Amino acid sequence: MRLSHFFFTTLRDDPADAEMPSHRLLVRAGYVRQLGSGIYSLLPLGYRVSRRVEQVIREEMDAIGCQEMEMPVVHPADLWKETGRWYSVGAEMARFKDRGGRDMVLAMTHEEVVASLLRDVVKSYRQLPMMIYHFQTKFRDEPRSRGGLIRVREFVMKDSYTCDADEAGLDASYDLHYAAYTRIFDRLGVPTIPVASDVGMMGGSQAHEFMFLNPAGEDVLVLCERCGFSANRQVARTRVSEPPAEEPLPLEEVETPGTATIADLAAFLGVGAERTAKALFVVTDDGRLVTAIVRGDMDVNETKLVNALRTTGLRPAHPDEIKAAGMVPGYASPVGASGAFVVVDELIARSANLVAGANREGYHLRNTNVGRDYTPDLVADLTSAREGDGCPECGAPVVLRNGIEVGNIFKLGTRYTQALGATYLGEDGLEHPIVMGSYGIGVGRAVACIVEAHHDEKGIVWPAEVAPYPAHIVSIGATKDPRVAEVADALHELAFSAGREVLYDDRDESPGVKLTDAELLGMPLIVTVSPRSLAAGGAEVTVRETGERSVRPLAEVEALLRG
RNA sequence: CGGGGCGUGGCGCAACGGUGGCGCACGUGCUUUGGGAGCACGAGGAUGUGGGUUCGAAUCCCACCGCCCCGACCA
Secondary structure: OEHHHOOOOOOOOOOOOOOOHHHHHHHHOOOEEEEEOOEEEEOHHHHHHHHHHHHHHHHHHHHOOOEEOOOOOEEEHHHHHHHOHHHHOOOOOOEEEOOOOOEEEEOOOOHHHHHHHHHHHOOEHHHOOEEEEEEEEEEOOOOOOEOOOOEOOEEEEEEEEEEEOOHHHHHHHHHHHHHHHHHHHHHHOOOOEEEEOOOHHHOOOEEEEEEEEOOOOOEEEEEOOOOOOEEEOOOOOOEOOOOOOOOOOOOEEEEOOOOOOHHHHHHHHOOOHHHEEEEEEEEEOOOOEEEEEEEOOOOEOHHHHHHHHOOOOEEEOOHHHHHHOOOOOOOOOOOOOOOOEEEEEHHHHOOOOEEEEEEEOOEEEEEEOEOOOEOOOEEEOOEOOOOOOEOOOOOOEOEEEEEEEEEEEEEEEOHHHHHHOOEEEOOOOOEEEOEEEEEEEEHHHHHHHHHHHOEEOOEEOOOOOOOOOOEEEEEOOOOOOHHHHHHHHHHHHHHHHOOOOOEEEOOOOOHHHHHHHHHHHOOOEEEEEOHHHHHOOOEEEEEOOOOOEEEEOHHHHHHHHHO
16 A cells, blocks of 8 residues: 555644543544544544454454344334333433434444344254354443543444353353453453453343553452452452451540541541541432441442442432431431431441441531441442452452453343343243343454553554554655665565555655654554665665664565565 | 533644734745755635624633543443
């Protein structure tokens, strides 16, 4: 491909709105262009990388017997109404009406379509297991896109779905995907850590996310460097030292003026924050006012709270709502909290003599004890893991790191197949719902992660497996010495006829521009043809990754380009 | 949705109440050709949109739209 007519342009300056290296470099080097917030065009270079990433994924999916197909982007809303997600999913699902006034949606995922297909396709246990996948555009109207390709609204995802007769079958399909994903990210050059994760809105029994460690990551991971334990903070349960065993002391109200925060309160009373209990008020999606009680030195984990309450989501309660329930914000107490559903963290339930609000402006209670002073409606693990907490496996202090989720695998179970009546006839002659799993990899996000992991101050450094072209030929001094163009043209042709298209910078630009661009674009090999190289007996080959360069005889360069 | 920031040639920026400029990129010519070349000439703008204030608005005020960052949110 000759750069003189290639659909791209490089930028000398960093785009002002790009902060992450991957965003900056992909825009500067002419791989992608932004159309709107979270909406990007892939220019030929970007599209080519994307296809190479897809090919790696395709090969590994095919290798485990997953069958490629394609499902639509536009769905009739009826399917989504049948599974209930038309109602449960919020504004992130784009909805519209067709000309006949029928509700339609833009696909944000494809469980519904798969389940409806299974209804038609699968009749007998003899057909199971089956696995399918496709690469398809998803649209999710995220409240906030960010980081270039890291979080976008429209993107291509490889999503696969496994269909099994029972849980044991699902376990096997899940394991196949786990192994395939490990190979995929290894081949793509994206180091990932599989972490146990929340099943979220997808429902289901088990899930892992494949995380790429990056400071810009939106997830917090809890990692143990000693034993390798890893989990998303949303679900991680770490060990915290047991509260001291004490005899319950008499409840005592104390005046604590101006201590609406835990830090103020602990300082005022001269006790550690871990001897206090704090109350957080939330309202669930189904309208319940809930107060969650955790220790003063810990934070409520929203995911855990949602799961404990068996709801779909929650929001902070307004002070008015708290007052309406008869409580005093800042001094609220689980003692006598009649107007709210009281959820207490397990650690609170095991602790004696904690300081808590007195439900009276400017007052707190000393020596509150669960069971004696109040009876919670629910006791559950509610807190977020903290750096230095004990690893749940080995007890060593855990560390917290940010990560970008590039892939996820879910054991869905029968939620969708039951809702849509996708059943098979078992060996026992009875109908059973098909057991599903679903598995996703964001292609564009994977591309961005590859760049995050493979770049230097000069530009992108593509791993050979995903590079848009294996090599980048640069001609220098072609107008001075006709042999330069002859040799460079011949190398370009030769690679092409060997089935390996390479980039060929035949532009009439200065050497500096061409070499700088070559490094910015990031092909694994840069082949420089110039009067100087010809005089030295061939062409200069630069390995982009190491910067190592050497003049090689043309025959050797030809062999390199042929592959 | 809350907080903050920014919208001026393709890109990066200046001008902050008085006729819109600079660098890079772009076109033409000459020179140059191994690390973002030089000289000369040139083209390219309803200053995001709509109101308002003013003799006069890119500049001040209001509203809206768009984009970025932090948070909320998020398979």
